[in-house]
Amino acid sequence: QKEVEQDPGPLSVPEGAIVSLNCTYSNSAFQYFMWYRQYSRKGPELLMYTYSSGNKEDGRFTAQVDKSSKYISLFIRDSQPSDSATYLCAMSGASGGSYIPTFGRGTSLIVHP
């Protein structure tokens, strides 16, 4: 079993839909929970992160962490065609020197007009 599991999709939705992306994990030591967006032929860019548990909102994006279930989610409201990309979840232990995330395999999202 991989430390971080993520459904690769693809997930295809119409413009304006609410998108839900999810990951599960097995390592209880993870404290940082991140979501990255990766466009084709580009490096990942950090969308948002949460330390420990709880929710975090940034514009149209909301990240949720449920440590009791080892389950994290990213919600995208009012999705746009420009949101079409691969979304990678990633997790890390508490940084005490070196920050090294463990990534999921990514979910491909397609938002069609």
Added chain:
Amino acid sequence: ETGVTQSPTHLIKTRGQQVTLRCSSQSGHNTVSWYQQALGQGPQFIFQYYREEENGRGNFPPRFSGLQFPNYSSELNVNALELDDSALYLCASSLPGQGPDTQYFGPGTRLTVL
């Protein structure tokens, strides 16, 4: 765009050859990490350098090696290339002891091994 650059953008090698990939870090960042991203997979950690010393290594064989220079640029060297080494190689620069929002990825080098 981040301040992290990588070269070359693409390259093609044959099995058994050696390759060197280069990364220029974000200004002021003294930590660099290298990742391998196979097609359809997430990035996998290869190793990290801090102030020119290896500071952590993932599950990759010794034929994957690196260097970090005083100006914080870095190299990834892969010897005896195998077909499975075909992937996007990403470097990311960061500041030690900081959160994820200080780590920036470069655009990657796509390596094809024939």
